[in-house]
Amino acid sequence: MYAFEYHRPTSVKEAASLAGQAEDMKFLAGGHTLLPTMKLRLAGPSNLIDLGQIAELRGIERSGDTITIGAMMKHAEVASSAEVKQAIPALAEMAELIGDPHVRNRGTIGGSIANNDPSADYPAACLALNATIITNQRKIAADDFFQGIFTTALEEGEIITQVSFKIPSQAAYAKFRNPASRYALVGVFVAKHADGARVAVTGAGSNGVFRVPEMEQALSGNFAPEALDGIAVSQDEMNSDIHADAAYRAHLVGVMARRAVQAASARG
């Protein structure tokens, strides 16, 4: 790991002002992506701004038809939150499927979303649950936020403060885990909202997380696994690597989507 200067602000304002002054800086959340990357010297920021002591980045709150989660909430905290389990059980279950218990005790929702790993789970939840990413500067719809592998709408020095999810009437996440890394080989999050269904896929796309309009249309008419019969995603835009080729991933998208709809319907 290259040397860096370490900063520990206690408010978002202080963190933003440090970010404005510090050259070549990165925010540090749970560190479970950033620190391994720094160890490999794939990242070598001169300044590291630790968001870990900022109380305003924590908390989970339900209001009306949304549930809002602070950026520094850990995966384990979301997985075990009574509010989340009650409002969107599928979201708590998704958080419980991230990595292993130790990863869930450190990794955060804000870090996962800012990172936008093509195999990460939260980006799929954000798209399917029509989330709004709230930063210290603005509110960004999830549909506009994720812009391709490891790429987001965030500007340099912009801090995610909260993520606000729309509470669906039914939802589920089906994940086919890479057995070694535990990231999603393919993960499909489906949700039924008052204004239609949403289907979001992670792990599969060569350009990162994406929605499947054909499936959404079919499920908006009839939210049942049979509605997906005959709908296939094209393998042209699927990721292909040593773990699975494009055809296999395309097939898995269909399988996982059906399983997710089945699980969502079974929950009632």
Add this chain to the structure above:
Amino acid sequence: MTTVSLTVNGQSVTADVDPRTLLVQFLRENLRLTGTHVGCDTSQCGACVVHLNGQAVKSCTTLAVQANASVVTTIEGIAEGGDLHPMQAAFREHHGLQCGYCTPGMIMSAIDIVNRKGNALDEQTIRAELEGNLCRCTGYHNIVKAVAAGAQAMAQAPVQQAAE
């Protein structure tokens, strides 16, 4: 250098560290607590698991400065004087180790599982919860048995959990 103050196994520690010092390096090299191991250094194996404010974390993927003002418990901090912690005793009794490299992490993870899931653990739960801990020797079977027995023994010896 950055100053870091924390409590490790019940003792307060303050030191000036290079901010890139990992928590595991700090424990092993500054404090000479070499029971916590580094297996992979890539966040995969769990040999480095310690408790940070009562929760199991990989200390190879945590900076020492991130543990400022926190309470850390390592494998050295769980026995009571000369008496092994019930989970340690169960690993010995059930032959839950061969080379022992993964064992400190396994035991710290196992105690964390009991803290979260209670004392009656079935095999499936134990195997799923040990997902972040790799063992190259045992084939896991005796580890699973040891965790189940240790979990039950912890119910009978609640005093020993006070070390947290």
